[in-house]
Amino acid sequence: xxxxxxxxxxxxxxxxxxxxxxxxxxxxxxxxxxxxxxxxxxxxxxxxxxxxxxxxxxxxxxxxxxxxxxxxxxxxxxxxxxxxxxxxxxxxxxxxxxxxxxxxxxxxxxxxxxxxxxxxxxxxxxxxxxxxxxxxxxxxxxxxxxxxxxxxxxxxxxxxxxxxxxxxxxxxxxxxxxxxxxxxxxxxxxxxxxxxxxxxxxxxxxxxxxxxxxxxxxxxxxxxxxxxxxxxxxxxxxxxxxxxxxxxxxxxxxxxxxxxxxxxxxxxxxxxxx
Amino acid sequence: xxxxxxxxxxxxxxxxxxxxxxxxxxxxxxxxxxxxxxxxxxxxxxxxxxxxxxxxxxxxxxxxxxxxxxxxxxxxxxxxxxxxxxxxxxxxxxxxxxxxxxxxxxxxxxxxxxxxxxxxxxxxxxxxxxxxxxxxxxxxxxxxxxxxxxxxxxxxxxxxxxxxxxxxxxxxxxxxxxxxxxxxxxxxxx
Numbered sequence: 375x376x377x378x379x380x381x382x383x384x385x386x387x388x389x390x391x392x393x394x395x396x397x398x399x400x401x402x403x404x405x406x407x408x409x410x411x412x413x414x415x416x417x418x419x420x421x422x423x424x425x426x427x428x429x430x431x432x433x434x435x436x437x438x439x440x441x442x443x444x445x446x447x448x449x450x451x452x453x454x455x456x457x458x459x460x461x462x463x464x465x466x467x468x469x470x471x472x473x474x475x476x477x478x479x480x481x482x483x484x485x486x487x488x489x490x491x492x493x494x495x496x497x498x499x500x501x502x503x504x505x506x507x508x509x510x511x512x513x514x515x516x517x518x519x520x521x522x523x524x525x526x527x528x529x530x531x532x533x534x535x536x537x538x539x540x541x542x543x544x545x546x547x548x549x550x551x552x553x554x555x556x557x558x559x560x561x562x563x564x565x566x567x568x569x570x571x572x573x574x575x576x577x578x579x580x581x582x583x584x585x586x587x588x589x590x591x592x593x594x595x596x597x598x599x600x601x602x603x604x605x606x607x608x609x610x611x612x613x614x615x616x617x618x619x620x621x622x623x624x625x626x627x628x629x630x631x632x633x634x635x636x637x638x639x640x641x642x643x644x645x646x647x648x
Numbered sequence: 649x650x651x652x653x654x655x656x657x658x659x660x661x662x663x664x665x666x667x668x669x670x671x672x673x674x675x676x677x678x679x680x681x682x683x684x685x686x687x688x689x690x691x692x693x694x695x696x697x698x699x700x701x702x703x704x705x706x707x708x709x710x711x712x713x714x715x716x717x718x719x720x721x722x723x724x725x726x727x728x729x730x731x732x733x734x735x736x737x738x739x740x741x742x743x744x745x746x747x748x749x750x751x752x753x754x755x756x757x758x759x760x761x762x763x764x765x766x767x768x769x770x771x772x773x774x775x776x777x778x779x780x781x782x783x784x785x786x787x788x789x790x791x792x793x794x795x796x797x798x799x800x801x802x803x804x805x806x807x808x809x810x811x812x813x814x815x816x817x818x819x820x821x822x823x824x825x826x827x828x829x830x831x832x833x834x835x836x837x838x
Contacts, residue, residue, distance in 0.1 A: 395738075395739075395770045395771045396736070396771050396773075397771065397772055398733060398736075398771065398772055398773050398775065398776070400775065400776050462731070462732035462733045462734065463732055464731050464732050523731050523732065523734060612731075612732060613732060614732045614733055614776070616733060616736070625783075626772075626782075626783045626785070627782045627783035628772065628775075628782050628783070629782075630782035630783070631782075631783075
């Protein structure tokens with residue numbers, strides 16, 4: 375049964391009261407890892423969750439193209455500030471002994487997916503540190519048969535989004551992007567493509583400024599959250615993603631939305647030298 | 649002479665007594681503003697905590713014992729679903745129409761009320777426990793309850809205490825109790 379006037383009144387009250395009501399996205403399954411992998415190590419679990427974003431309307435596309443022409447750089451459909459994303463998680467230790475777990479957060483914007491496990495910055499150095507993830511990778515003590523909870527906050531996801539854009543579109547070194555605070559940056563200067571050192575060319579050319587600076591209005595927001603769960607004992611990771619939509623671009627059906635009501639992003643996996 | 653004075657005195661007393669016994673409550677158009685709490689009943693009480701509630705109600709007394717009105721109410725609750733998420737709040741907005749049957753006993757009135765309307769939940773945080781369904785944030789709502797009202801010295805004003813139960817069929821038949829204290833102003837003089 376519907377009461378159209380009342381329906382409208384409730385929406386108005388709801389919008390007035392809580393303009394930023396969050397939407398919670400529950401992944402279909404927990405992540406489970408930390409079992410013996412048969413090679414002397416423990417298994418690692420990976421998960422990807424793409425945000426259910428509605429297709430871009432022709433008016434939005436026209437406005438985006440106008441802005442792109444004005445700024446002289448590519449402008450994404452989902453920009454920094456359009457949504458605020460947070461990841462809440464709970465780790466449960468299924469083992470009888472205390473353990474340590476790490477959660478690494480990566481992701482993708484609509485152009486590029488950042489996966490540090492496929493990025494080798496210096497192939498000539500076997501002892502070079504691994505390419506960093508965008509957030510996390512902090513050892514967490516998990517008591518035997520116990521649980522701990524935590525959050526990747528909105529400002530951390532914002533930082534990760536800007537780092538990702540700087541690394542992929544701006545060719546900024548991942549270490550430089552991740553180890554500096556960029557969430558308040560108003561622009562970044564894209565660099566020339568990073569050329570990794572080789573045996574024949576141990577000192578590749580320095581990167582130089584390349585193209586116009588990218589202003590904050592054109593920073594890309596992450597539209598996919600990737601988690602890597604690395605426990606040293608048998609544990610599960612339960613998580614959900616909380617999104618505050620400031621632009622009305624999230625599909626209210628969430629992960630149950632039909633495919634034709636979603637934007638099908640196809641980000642390319644970022645590799646050095648791209 | 650003495651008899652005449654006595655008759656006049658009795659008439660004067662009767663007049664004064666009739667003023668003092670005038671009906672203390674106005675009837676007519678009224679408005680109420682209330683505050684209280686909404687507490688969910690099992691099984692929804694496992695997933696949503698008690699929370700503050702506010703409501704506004706307007707209507708008209710058709711008779712001294714029957715009034716019809718409309719209401720809008722809002723309450724805020726912490727979602728206590730299994731984490732994650734944890735520490736998250738949601739709001740429940742309700743609106744509808746109701747009828748109230750009452751009886752006035754001197755300055756105290758007792759009443760029963762009931763009605764239907766629609767509710768809107770502000771987020772899908774209860775989707776994890778399947779109270780809400782994907783993309784659905786509205787439910788038909790039915791409520792009923794009872795209360796007491798005390799008429800203040802000024803016949804336009806009354807304060808009351810009401811307890812209503814409501815059910816939300818589209819939110820997994822979630823049930824709750826609303827308890828509220830309210831102030832009522834009646835515009836009419838009759």
